Amino acid sequence: MVAVTNAMLPLLRRSAAARIVNLTRDLGSLTLASADENFPQLLAYNSSKTALNAVTVAYANELRSEGILVNAVSPGSVATDQNGHAGLLTTEQGARLPIRMATLASGGPTGIAVTADEDLDHHLLAW
Structure with a gap:
């Protein structure tokens, strides 16, 4: 994910509406995992999604001043x-x-994670 993102950054920087959308899961949320003793313990999968969330925040912070929006979606x-x-x-x-x-308007949120349920409405996912 990092290698692909880094390879695409020159093209993204030339775009008027660059967006990076990483696919995550609620299983990568440290907030949810620490609040529920019955949280599924899929160590490799959960850890990889937690790492992806951290990288999402890092890219969002790095690219914010360039107007590139970086978010995670479950x-x-x-x-x-x-x-x-x-x-x-x-x-x-x-x-x-x-x-x-991926089609957010300029000035939209960056550095967030959102999730959807059966209602297809979205809400913030706790990191």
Whole structure:
């Protein structure tokens, strides 16, 4: 993710509306993990998403002055091969929030994480 982002930065810097949207999960939230003793302990997966969240914040801080918005999105429980298609959302529904964040207006939020539920509405995801 870092290698790809760094490779794309020269192109993003030439764009009038550059956006970076990283896909995360609530499983990467340290806030949620520390508040719930029954939080799923998928060590490698959770740790990788927590690291992705930290890198998202680092890029947001680094690129803020250039107007490049960097955010993380948890699209919700999407039916995919990874979960045996047991998710609540279709892939089309799951794509809505990442697309919304990729097309934010200039001056939109940066350095945040958002998530969606079955209602397809979004709300902040605690880091």
